[in-house]
Amino acid sequence: MNYGAIEAGGTKFVLAIGNKEGEILERKSIQTRDPKETMDEVISFFKEKDIRTLGLGCFGPLELNKGKEKYGYITSTPKEKWVNFDILGTLQKALNIPVSISTDVSCAALGEVTFGEFKNEPTLLYITIGTGIGGGYVIDGKIHNGMLHPELGHILVTKNPQDTYKGFCRFHENCLEGLAAGPANEGRTGLKGNEIPDSHESFEFIAKYIAEALMNYILVLSPTKIVLGGGVMDRSFIFLKIRENVLKLLNGYILTDELQDIEHYIVSPSLMNNSGIKGALALALKAETED
Amino acid sequence: MNYGAIEAGGTKFVLAIGNKEGEILERKSIQTRDPKETMDEVISFFKEKDIRTLGLGCFGPLELNKGKEKYGYITSTPKEKWVNFDILGTLQKALNIPVSISTDVSCAALGEVTFGEFKNEPTLLYITIGTGIGGGYVIDGKIHNGMLHPELGHILVTKNPQDTYKGFCRFHENCLEGLAAGPANEGRTGLKGNEIPDSHESFEFIAKYIAEALMNYILVLSPTKIVLGGGVMDRSFIFLKIRENVLKLLNGYILTDELQDIEHYIVSPSLMNNSGIKGALALALKAETED
Numbered sequence: 001m002n003y004g005a006i007e008a009g010g011t012k013f014v015l016a017i018g019n020k021e022g023e024i025l026e027r028k029s030i031q032t033r034d035p036k037e038t039m040d041e042v043i044s045f046f047k048e049k050d051i052r053t054l055g056l057g058c059f060g061p062l063e064l065n066k067g068k069e070k071y072g073y074i075t076s077t078p079k080e081k082w083v084n085f086d087i088l089g090t091l092q093k094a095l096n097i098p099v100s101i102s103t104d105v106s107c108a109a110l111g112e113v114t115f116g117e118f119k120n121e122p123t124l125l126y127i128t129i130g131t132g133i134g135g136g137y138v139i140d141g142k143i144h145n146g147m148l149h150p151e152l153g154h155i156l157v158t159k160n161p162q163d164t165y166k167g168f169c170r171f172h173e174n175c176l177e178g179l180a181a182g183p184a185n186e187g188r189t190g191l192k193g194n195e196i197p198d199s200h201e202s203f204e205f206i207a208k209y210i211a212e213a214l215m216n217y218i219l220v221l222s223p224t225k226i227v228l229g230g231g232v233m234d235r236s237f238i239f240l241k242i243r244e245n246v247l248k249l250l251n252g253y254i255l256t257d258e259l260q261d262i263e264h265y266i267v268s269p270s271l272m273n274n275s276g277i278k279g280a281l282a283l284a285l286k287a288e289t290e291d
Numbered sequence: 292m293n294y295g296a297i298e299a300g301g302t303k304f305v306l307a308i309g310n311k312e313g314e315i316l317e318r319k320s321i322q323t324r325d326p327k328e329t330m331d332e333v334i335s336f337f338k339e340k341d342i343r344t345l346g347l348g349c350f351g352p353l354e355l356n357k358g359k360e361k362y363g364y365i366t367s368t369p370k371e372k373w374v375n376f377d378i379l380g381t382l383q384k385a386l387n388i389p390v391s392i393s394t395d396v397s398c399a400a401l402g403e404v405t406f407g408e409f410k411n412e413p414t415l416l417y418i419t420i421g422t423g424i425g426g427g428y429v430i431d432g433k434i435h436n437g438m439l440h441p442e443l444g445h446i447l448v449t450k451n452p453q454d455t456y457k458g459f460c461r462f463h464e465n466c467l468e469g470l471a472a473g474p475a476n477e478g479r480t481g482l483k484g485n486e487i488p489d490s491h492e493s494f495e496f497i498a499k500y501i502a503e504a505l506m507n508y509i510l511v512l513s514p515t516k517i518v519l520g521g522g523v524m525d526r527s528f529i530f531l532k533i534r535e536n537v538l539k540l541l542n543g544y545i546l547t548d549e550l551q552d553i554e555h556y557i558v559s560p561s562l563m564n565n566s567g568i569k570g571a572l573a574l575a576l577k578a579e580t581e582d
Contacts, residue, residue: 061545075546076546123438139430145513146512146514147509148513149513150510150513151544151545152510154510154544155510155511156448156449156503156506156507156540158447158449158450159449215446215447216446216447216507216511217511218438219443220441220443220507220511220512221437221441221511222442223437223438249447251462251463253445253462253463254352254439254442255366255367256439258438
């Protein structure tokens, strides 16, 4: 018997059936509309399948504290129709199987340590740098949530005085997401993402912002592996700039084997664009053994 | 039978005997000198006692990865005589009992969740703001180390343009420690710590730097409780300024019950100055059951 997996995003939902080995046997992408329409399609996809459990990696913020009344709800998202939507309850009720939920980015981290090249990495931080910036953290195979769940795209960075772009985050003047996610690059250059030449100085700015954030993540979380995914990171030259800046900023303050081999410390996702959906599959496997 | 505990600092070592209930039955402070002299005194104190295990909270950086050759060593400390000193091995060899080691600040966090008012707090971040700034993080009763261990005092903060003080960290121009620890306050004001009046603008600067760091810790770690200890935090009015600035900086981006009750979220140590030594005692108890 197989397992179900959902990667629920703001523009599309990826639905998949997979097995214990992490193989995706069937996959379907559907467009994200309002909750009723979208969930009807999700449910009818899985209803026909014979699955033991379902894992759901979802856009947030989510309530992930099992003690709370709204456990499994999407809470204060800017996607208005989805505010306060009980996505976990809806799936559990309709499918009548165990469903396990986490953020999309935490699932991506879990996917990498469960089915990726970084299997059994003690502590892995996954960050996606795309239309937004988010991250998830897995410690000894377990997703870390804490009070809410990491929202590490919004940490503050030092604005480069030569960067005249004001940032697009409506909450914070100088947070990482507002200055370094895809829309920031477009806002700064006035060009569409794929039209911006590699040589544009915007990449210098964002590489430094991302490096400053990584320095802080390293000092706070001390991960043994950092994986950077998302559209912005598709340009591999940015990795070089980021690694260089991380070492410059740390300035020898911490010395570890990992930092000395930084090409293997700050890396691309080993599962390419499948970290998230495979992580949701890993979550489904956990749903079988955990309460 | 009782347990031994050491809080090893750069100026003094606190040695204690305690029981399972977290009571300190005997305590002695000795001055930190060179390793040989200091450790001789430490060892002769514990040799006479009948203890099952020993917990050691130590200044760092430390090698805490059990797979590494230098596990249990103090590594690249600025205290030159202690560089590359095998403090764990020295104690184990001399006392021939299980010894467990962690950083002093991680022990403080562990003390608070084991014997303090914050018993069973799911995730607690302890930060000390004194002659330096350091922190430790406990998740489900377990100290988090990762690649090295948290070094979160050195995260970068946005320099206030009105603050002309250059910071004292020799590694980073605008890290939290360099701008907000005790020596920064003294450097900025030209006064001894206890002579600086509460009304001095230096406290406005440091409250904002600390708040910015806390905002970042909240977004990255998402702790369910934050405890601020250390000499600088003895002035309770700073708590008010910090809490106010944290909420201002987060600007409603994350909404949790904990943040709505911020007086009980960002708090003083419940064990006063005993968080560290009681945490070392908690570590000794763990040494009995864990390998």
